[in-house]
Amino acid sequence: MTYLSFREVWEAKKRISSFVHPTPILYSEPLSDHTGAHVHLKLEHTHPTGSFKLRGAANKILSLDDKVLKKGVTTFSTGNHGISVAYVAAELGIPCTVCISNRVPKAKVNRLKKLHASVEVVGSSQDEAEARCAELEREDGMTVIKPFDDREIIAGQGTIALEIMEQCPEVDEVIIPLSGGGLLSGIAFVMKSMEPSIHITGVTMKKGAVMHESLAKGKPVILEESYTLADSLLGGIGTENRYTFPMTQAYMDKGVLVEESQIEEGLIFTLEHHKMVVEGAAATGIGHVLHSNDLKGKNVVVVLSGNNIDHDVVLNLLAKS
Numbered sequence: 001m002t003y004l005s006f007r008e009v010w011e012a013k014k015r016i017s018s019f020v021h022p023t024p025i026l027y028s029e030p031l032s033d034h035t036g037a038h039v040h041l042k043l044e045h046t047h048p049t050g051s052f053k054l055r056g057a058a059n060k061i062l063s064l065d066d067k068v069l070k071k072g073v074t075t076f077s078t079g080n081h082g083i084s085v086a087y088v089a090a091e092l093g094i095p096c097t098v099c100i101s102n103r104v105p106k107a108k109v110n111r112l113k114k115l116h117a118s119v120e121v122v123g124s125s126q127d128e129a130e131a132r133c134a135e136l137e138r139e140d141g142m143t144v145i146k147p148f149d150d151r152e153i154i155a156g157q158g159t160i161a162l163e164i165m166e167q168c169p170e171v172d173e174v175i176i177p178l179s180g181g182g183l184l185s186g187i188a189f190v191m192k193s194m195e196p197s198i199h200i201t202g203v204t205m206k207k208g209a210v211m212h213e214s215l216a217k218g219k220p221v222i223l224e225e226s227y228t229l230a231d232s233l234l235g236g237i238g239t240e241n242r243y244t245f246p247m248t249q250a251y252m253d254k255g256v257l258v259e260e261s262q263i264e265e266g267l268i269f270t271l272e273h274h275k276m277v278v279e280g281a282a283a284t285g286i287g288h289v290l291h292s293n294d295l296k297g298k299n300v301v302v303v304l305s306g307n308n309i310d311h312d313v314v315l316n317l318l319a320k321s
């Protein structure tokens, strides 16, 4: 079964080319030494918005026709998707309202305001924020830009895989942080279309691993949200999920869960050895790799998905380590 065409990913690459520059891939000597694998880091936190979500958001918004575009866009999000939508809207000069829950960290809220988006804080879960977006669509004619379960979003994230193949064609395994599954579905679809033997691993925090539980149950489930350092991986997958649930089911070879302590370790390791600050969600892959013993000799690409983290969180972790 095909959910997306390969052509849609190439179209996405062309459409977003003025907003999105290819990101570097970095060979990690310290992680390679540690694991016995050849570990490469795909630096998706180096976008101007601090996360890969710029790719999907730009592809979706630029696919709207002019009349619809002028009425503006709205979104609900744990932060990074909202920041990317606001960034693209500001560049295009169209209205943008971002609805978020009160769990979203300060740094992300401040960043949204700087991007001239109007920010509405509604409730304590993503579901409440989503309901408010639907209202804005009905009443003001704004277009809701979904964070993951959308063809253009998935195709946009899939452009990462086109770059990985150019930069590291010897890749055997890709390790991807997993929440709603837009990132994993896009990358995995492209990888498997080009080379079915490439192994796809999805990494989530143990607390609130919604996609993981949903795959185990065979249908989307709802879990309660609790505190995690990987706050960008919080949120449900939608009970009416159309694409990312079946695509993750079809293309992910292995799903792994990491402890909070592993996420901390991943974050500190990246800071210490690469002098790069990434956020908890992005550090899950490193946290997993640091404890894997089945990667020896393989060419592994770890996707570092974002860097929007409050400074005091980093300072506390450093003081503890």
Ligand SMILES: *Cc1c(COP(=O)(O)O)cnc(C)c1O
Binding pocket: 051, 053, 080, 081, 147, 148, 177, 178, 179, 180, 181, 182, 183, 184, 232, 233, 279, 281, 282, 305, 306, 307
């Ligand atoms: C959104 C996000 C993810 C997960 O992406 P999904 O498409 O929801 O699976 C991972 N890392 C960061 C930093 C994110 O913002």
